Amino acid sequence: MIVENSLDEVKKRENALSIIKDIVESDGRDSLFDLTGLSGGFIADSSEISLLETYVGPAIFEDALQEVGIEHMGGEKVLPLNRTSSGILATILTLVKEDTNVVHYLAKLPAHPSIPRSCKLVGANYSETDVFDEFSIPDNTSLVVITGSTMDHQVIDEEEFKKVIDMAHQKDIPVMVDDASGARLRTTVFNQAKACDLGADIAITSTDKLMPGPRGGLMAGREDLIDEIKVKVNQFGLEAQPPAVLAMLNGIKNFNGDNLIKSFTRKDDLFELLSEKFSNFEKTPTGVMISPEGLAGEIDIPHNLSQKDLAFVFSFILLKDHGIITIPPVSMPGASATIRFDLSTSDAFDLDLNDLNKKIVSSFEELQDVIPNEEKCREIVFSS
Structure with a gap:
């Protein structure tokens, strides 16, 4: 296993935050797409x-x-x-x-x-x-x-x-x-x-x-x-x-329920796009998700990673290559490793779903390329 305990989960989170910092400093905040549904904010004058x-x-x-x-x-x-x-x-x-x-x-x-x-x-x-x-x-x-x-x-x-x-x-x-x-x-x-x-x-x-x-x-x-x-x-x-x-x-x-309603309808479009490539994505009320078990079911090459490790590696590829923040890289110890693409966040309001689909597919293809090499996977999760 790559992520074996709570300390490992803390370390992978620290790495994810370091990657986010590097992206913001080099390419600006607009290069990040927080699709966790937990993006929050601080509104004050x-x-x-x-x-x-x-x-x-x-x-x-x-x-x-x-x-x-x-x-x-x-x-x-x-x-x-x-x-x-x-x-x-x-x-x-x-x-x-x-x-x-x-x-x-x-x-x-x-x-x-x-x-x-x-x-x-x-x-x-x-x-x-x-x-x-x-x-x-x-x-x-x-x-x-x-x-x-x-x-x-x-x-x-x-x-x-x-x-x-x-x-x-x-x-x-x-x-x-x-x-x-x-x-x-x-x-x-x-x-x-x-x-x-x-x-x-x-x-x-x-x-x-x-x-x-x-x-x-x-x-x-x-x-x-x-x-x-x-x-x-x-x-x-x-x-x-x-x-x-x-x-x-x-x-x-400043909570606007209309944003949730909008994401409730757009999720069907994203799900349809992903279904052309994948069999195990599921709809959520505000987006789509794939569980560690579902992701493992999409893999067709030999490997020794656990189902959760697959989710961690996949989500780190999404972050490093495309600036897409999902929950597994930044989560606290014990949180679900399910990867959600939440369309209720401000970063998702004007996101081109065709482009998002292409980035998810590209990241999955890279995942399949690297998972036979456990050391490379460990580097993806723990090294910025």
Whole structure:
């Protein structure tokens, strides 16, 4: 294997960022095409930036965020965090006791790794399923978790969503929703209700996913629970700092659901183009994707790479040769290695899909050329 552990994942990410830096410095930002769906942004004017002081910033921008955050997420109160994972950790630290159960329902396994990892930290028993008929809530359960939209944009059925919440509340168990991209994807593209409006006690979204906000998290929900969780957030330094809060505020204000709708239709055109060459691309709500397993199924020459390694090498070729940023090169340890081409990002709005198709095909042909040479593949992933 090329990428064997979390340290390797950190190293490949560092290399990817170095490549991105080199491209920007040599050819300019316009030579990059961020198709991750996580491109985010930082919208602010000079008058706002002048207020980004340690105490002035929170006094002004956190108060303003309450109004727009509740409108965006629902609930009684919102809490800005430095990461969605931070909100998940803080919620589990607050609500989950050692030796209790945490049960999780999502549209497709696996869950984001921050959830089982947080449960492990507190010594809780964790289980997850994507089969509704197999979902149950055992005795001594302290938290029920629902994922609104998975890392690969598989969206939960709204009726199942409501049934899981009802099952939990019948036993007086709080429900946390990991709605990282779902807070926009579910509501805008699939016309589902906000998680809090469906009865969730806590919902958390990523403010850089499918919106022009910063890498950060925004939690919404019951005021009493938000207040309890906020204590843990402050104790462990998980809160969002003033610049991120400002960017969240303006990111939500500038969120345009029409961009998601446009990508929802354009993805069919890209899928049709790719289907002329490939058999294993799949549609997502806002683009197309190919899983490590699917990519392996496209390979017709002998090699010794794992399926994930194939995805890493392919995605690095896309980045190095064509400036196309997908999730695997820049992701955090434990993230999905599925390669998504998300058409909801600003870099994709005016992208020529025929040209994108040619670049994907060219990169795949190079992948087939290099995979018999494992050392060359290692160099592609780890050396800028």
